[in-house]
Amino acid sequence: MGNPKFSVPSLSELVRSQHQILSVITKVDTQQGRGRKLRSTAVADYSEINGIPVFKTESLKSEKTVEYLKSLDPDLFVIVAYKILPKSLLKIPHYGSVNLHGSLLPKYRGAAPIQWALMSGDSSTGLTTFFLKPSVDTGDIALQKKVVIFPDDDFGTLSNRMAVIGALLVRKTVDSVRAGKVTVIPQDNTRATKAPKITPEFCQIDWHRSSIDIHNQVRGLSPIPCAYTHLRKKRLKIFKTRISGEKNISPGEVSAIRKSEFTISCGTGSLDILEIQYEGKRRMPVASFLQGVEISIGEQMVD
Numbered sequence: 001m002g003n004p005k006f007s008v009p010s011l012s013e014l015v016r017s018q019h020q021i022l023s024v025i026t027k028v029d030t031q032q033g034r035g036r037k038l039r040s041t042a043v044a045d046y047s048e049i050n051g052i053p054v055f056k057t058e059s060l061k062s063e064k065t066v067e068y069l070k071s072l073d074p075d076l077f078v079i080v081a082y083k084i085l086p087k088s089l090l091k092i093p094h095y096g097s098v099n100l101h102g103s104l105l106p107k108y109r110g111a112a113p114i115q116w117a118l119m120s121g122d123s124s125t126g127l128t129t130f131f132l133k134p135s136v137d138t139g140d141i142a143l144q145k146k147v148v149i150f151p152d153d154d155f156g157t158l159s160n161r162m163a164v165i166g167a168l169l170v171r172k173t174v175d176s177v178r179a180g181k182v183t184v185i186p187q188d189n190t191r192a193t194k195a196p197k198i199t200p201e202f203c204q205i206d207w208h209r210s211s212i213d214i215h216n217q218v219r220g221l222s223p224i225p226c227a228y229t230h231l232r233k234k235r236l237k238i239f240k241t242r243i244s245g246e247k248n249i250s251p252g253e254v255s256a257i258r259k260s261e262f263t264i265s266c267g268t269g270s271l272d273i274l275e276i277q278y279e280g281k282r283r284m285p286v287a288s289f290l291q292g293v294e295i296s297i298g299e300q301m302v303d
Contacts, residue, residue, distance in 0.1 A: 001019040001026070001028055001077060001078065001080070001082040001083075002025070002041075002082050003041045003081055004041065004042055004081050005042040005160075005265045006081045006102075006147040007042065007082070008042050008162050008163070009167035010078070010080045010165045010167040011024065011043060011046060011047070011052075012167065013077065013167040013170060014171060014174065015050060016087055017174070018172055019178065019272040021052055022051070022072045023051050023054070023068075024047040024053065024055070024083075025055050025057065025069075025082070025302060026040075026044045026047075026054060026055075026057075027045075027056065027057070027063075028056045028057065029041075032118075034151045035205060040056075040120075043205050043239055044184060054296065057070055058071060060085060060086055060089060061088075063264050066089070069244070072090065074093045075093060075094045075178075076095050076096065076174065077092070078097075078098050078099070078133075078174060079277060080096060080099070080148055080166070081100075083250060085097060085132060087134045090133075093125045095177050096131045096132065096242070097130075097132040098129055098130070098142065098170070098174065098177070099130055099137075099139070100128070100130040100166045100170050101127070101128045101130065101137060101168065102125070103127070103195065104124055104126035104127075104128060104144055104146065105141060105144075106137075106187040106188060106189060106191050108194070108195035108272050109136065109137035109138070109192055109193070109194055110194050110195035110197070111195065111197040112195045112196065112197055112198045113194065114162060115155055115195070115221065116195040116220065117149065117158075117195075117220075118158065118217070119202075119216050119220035119221070120216065121216045123148070124148050125149055125158075126144055126145055126146045126147050126163075127145045127147060127162060127165060127166045127174040128141055129141075129144075129169050130142055131184060131188075133164055137261060138189070140184035140187070141185045142173045142177075142184055142186060143172060144169075144184055145169050147161070147162055147165060153219065154219045154220070154222040154240070155220055155222055155224070156222060158221045161254040172292060172302070198221065198225060202217075202229055203302055204227075204228060205217065205218075205228065205229045207264065208251045208252075208267040209266060210266055210267055211243055211248075211269030211270055211271045212243065212269065214227075215241050215242075215253065218239070219240045222240065226238070226277075228303065229302065229303055230302040230303070231295070231299070231301055232279070234278060234279035235279040236278055236279070236280075236301070237283075238275075238276050239276060240274040241271075242270045243272075244263045244269070244270040244271055245270075246272075247270070248266060248268070248270045250265060250300075251266055251267050252303060253265050253299070254296065254297055254300075256270075257290070257295065257296075259287060259290070260274070260285065260286060261273055261286045262295060264301055272283045276289055278293065
């Protein structure tokens with residue numbers, strides 16, 4: 001069960017294993033892009049290319065979905081970047097349901113563990129396979145793997161790397177289940193922290209925060225959904241920044257302009273802005289942006 005590109009390496013790893021994939025469960029096609037064309041999920045695309053049966057559903061609680069899953073008589077559900085499973089579905093597979101989570105549980109329980117590790121400025125994170133319980137992300141741990149966060153990582157690069165590492169963890173866990181050798185460790189709930197879903201309020205930049213905090217916010221939200229501010233009443237998405245040596249002045253004010261970047265003052269410190277997307281335009285390096293839009297020192301970004 002999965003939807004995005006993050007799920008595909010795990011599915012691919014299981015395809016290459018000795019295990020039989022009865023079906024892939026994913027969400028229905030959705031309208032995307034400027035043309036609002038119907039597009040299937042990355043998991044559905046991979047499955048259809050590789051001849052794997054695909055079942056697309058809007059609701060895991062629908063009678064059609066429940067009956068379909070029961071008809072498969074599955075040994076195991078494997079969940080990677082999918083929905084929360086209703087309690088009723090957890091009774092269907094003979095050996096339970098294994099989930100891949102993008103953190104070292106019980107840290108960062110929730111929908112956005114990779115983003116929150118970056119936004120918190122962590123130097124490392126990890127991956128966990130665990131058996132689902134009715135309470136979200138609280139099940140017993142099967143395997144864990146630490147992952148280093150590099151200084152130039154953003155959500156895109158880190159999640160891509162973690163998807164590949166996680167796929168190996170998934171296969172090893174499923175192998176252990178099949179061999180009857182899986183061992184589990186209960187989570188220590190006293191050490192649990194949350195990683196809530198990224199909502200719009202997490203994306204808007206508050207220039208009164210420190211340059212380090214804003215830099216980590218940009219990293220954690222790049223390339224999607226992306227941190228943003230406003231310039232001349234238009235939205236300015238910021239994809240890449242660098243901690244600047246420029247002296248800060250008023251928070252949100254442009255303090256320096258060079259050929260390939262401009263600098264914005266923060267509550268503490270300053271940030272060099274390197275890659276952006278101005279409302280109505282494509283994503284581009286700041287060098288290209290400055291060729292078409294003239295900004296001046298002292299100009300204010302609005303948060």
